[in-house]
Amino acid sequence: MRVRLLFVCVLFLSAAILWPLTLDIRAFDHGTHTRIVLEGDRSFAFRISSSETKIEVKIPVVGDFRQGQIQLQNLPLVDRISHEVVSGESLLAIFFKAPIEIQRNFVMENPYRVVFDVARLATPAPENTAQTPSPPGSGPVQEQKNEPAPLKPIDTICLDPGHGGEDLGAVGKTKILEKNITLAISNRLKRLIESRLGLRVITTRDRDVEVSLNTRASIANNQQAQMFISIHVNSSFRRQARGSETYFVSLKATDPEALELARKENEAAPETEATATDDDLKLILWNLAQTEYIRESSRLAEYIQNELNELLDTRNRGVKQAPFRVLMRTAMPAVLIEVAFLSNESDQRRLRDDPFLDNAAQAIYNGVAKFIAYYNSLLQ
Amino acid sequence: MKRKWMWTLVGVAALFFVIALVIFLKSNQPGPSDELQIIQKMTAETGEVNELIRVKLFFYADGWTMVPRWREIVVPQNREDIYKKFVDLLLSGDSDRLAPVPPDTKVRATYFLRPQETLVVDFSESLLASFPGGTAAELEFIYFFVDNICYNFNEVKKVKFLVGGNEVRTLAGHLDLEKSFFPDYSYLRDE
Numbered sequence: 001m002r003v004r005l006l007f008v009c010v011l012f013l014s015a016a017i018l019w020p021l022t023l024d025i026r027a028f029d030h031g032t033h034t035r036i037v038l039e040g041d042r043s044f045a046f047r048i049s050s051s052e053t054k055i056e057v058k059i060p061v062v063g064d065f066r067q068g069q070i071q072l073q074n075l076p077l078v079d080r081i082s083h084e085v086v087s088g089e090s091l092l093a094i095f096f097k098a099p100i101e102i103q104r105n106f107v108m109e110n111p112y113r114v115v116f117d118v119a120r121l122a123t124p125a126p127e128n129t130a131q132t133p134s135p136p137g138s139g140p141v142q143e144q145k146n147e148p149a150p151l152k153p154i155d156t157i158c159l160d161p162g163h164g165g166e167d168l169g170a171v172g173k174t175k176i177l178e179k180n181i182t183l184a185i186s187n188r189l190k191r192l193i194e195s196r197l198g199l200r201v202i203t204t205r206d207r208d209v210e211v212s213l214n215t216r217a218s219i220a221n222n223q224q225a226q227m228f229i230s231i232h233v234n235s236s237f238r239r240q241a242r243g244s245e246t247y248f249v250s251l252k253a254t255d256p257e258a259l260e261l262a263r264k265e266n267e268a269a270p271e272t273e274a275t276a277t278d279d280d281l282k283l284i285l286w287n288l289a290q291t292e293y294i295r296e297s298s299r300l301a302e303y304i305q306n307e308l309n310e311l312l313d314t315r316n317r318g319v320k321q322a323p324f325r326v327l328m329r330t331a332m333p334a335v336l337i338e339v340a341f342l343s344n345e346s347d348q349r350r351l352r353d354d355p356f357l358d359n360a361a362q363a364i365y366n367g368v369a370k371f372i373a374y375y376n377s378l379l380q
Numbered sequence: 381m382k383r384k385w386m387w388t389l390v391g392v393a394a395l396f397f398v399i400a401l402v403i404f405l406k407s408n409q410p411g412p413s414d415e416l417q418i419i420q421k422m423t424a425e426t427g428e429v430n431e432l433i434r435v436k437l438f439f440y441a442d443g444w445t446m447v448p449r450w451r452e453i454v455v456p457q458n459r460e461d462i463y464k465k466f467v468d469l470l471l472s473g474d475s476d477r478l479a480p481v482p483p484d485t486k487v488r489a490t491y492f493l494r495p496q497e498t499l500v501v502d503f504s505e506s507l508l509a510s511f512p513g514g515t516a517a518e519l520e521f522i523y524f525f526v527d528n529i530c531y532n533f534n535e536v537k538k539v540k541f542l543v544g545g546n547e548v549r550t551l552a553g554h555l556d557l558e559k560s561f562f563p564d565y566s567y568l569r570d571e
Contacts, residue, residue: 170513235514
């Protein structure tokens, strides 16, 4: 009996091993660095070796490489990408036009991804290179380059109070305005984070002014925020709808071809999208920068929604996904919170109360603090 | 010896089962339920015979889900006009269920882009002025049209929204309307 069981197990195991590993290669130019992502349809072992102008990844299984629509002309640093399968082992080689250094190399789960951030190697002063020999026994220079730099602990958070200026957002029956409520909660939340966590908090607006969605995302990207929290108040055609909900970006709801293209090319937004305010900023903006952060965004959304349920005592509408324009273009964990419904009478009454707004800010703060603790624990 | 072969067969069958399961899970996308059926009906007054199609429209009931109502549409001479008629029918609403559309919203035109399998629905400009705002309202509006259209027309795989003949970034500051939308049938419920 045991032999038979073993036989079936071996059969399954060999099928799993022989089943080709699908490997999707993506590359994006982020200005300061190029991000290369190797995504598998399951986890895989890999070995990296690199030289100044090449990174090689060896995977000890047969891989079915999908290079998709990488457009090398959009990648100033990448010269070419090649892949082959030799004796049951898959080899991926990325060749660069100039000497590079691997700034970061890390793995992300669900889906399994191996990520490299590479940047052009800063050219050392000629006299140094000419006159300073490598100290004996210091080991090959390349080994130092391959050492992954640690992820940075969260030190900057971007708060995004929805709407503003002529964009009123939702309007309640009693003429209470979404734009004012979101700003009030954002100001409270900013104070909490700064005073209790000592982190840098930037906001996309701190007064009643209209800010385009592109500008909001680019403010967060430019300031290298590591978390983006968009605060909104909901409204529905269904008057009975009430409660709080937290969203992160959904990819399935939009055009997969466009998503794939944007995700792979990570092209900059066309200039026509810039507004007068955008002109003042050096836009760092990608159509689908959020793609790489969905798992973290989902966890952030869960932490915040749990706290909202606990503190606000409103109906729990849960964590949801939708293709939000402002979230899609942020390159960091990002969520959009709908605190309550202005279209619902009881929710509207509560939104007029300062203690309710205090509680909303406190709940979001609690969720943020929990996410930071989780995120920072990954760094240890 | 016989038993050994039997176990081998069981193993191979199990392997095929796993492969089939993987393929099934990878391709398990919800889709329209039926092909549209053309019915011929005679109008009593004129004796004219019309071709009709029976469509299943979904309107919002309590909560997040939409429930079905059956309607009939006279097939227009130009087959492409059926989409506009269908959207007009959605806009006309239902007596006891909710159509999440601001009052006075009109559809200007519909275009079916066959190579992209995309139906473009162009609404009147009044839509933006009268839209109430809120993420929930945007989701209700968008999936009301996308789910109904894709459910009833097999050839339409996604829907693109225009307002006043132009692309708009969002309806009320939330969902990205520059993209086309695929249906999300989790909003639909059969009664």
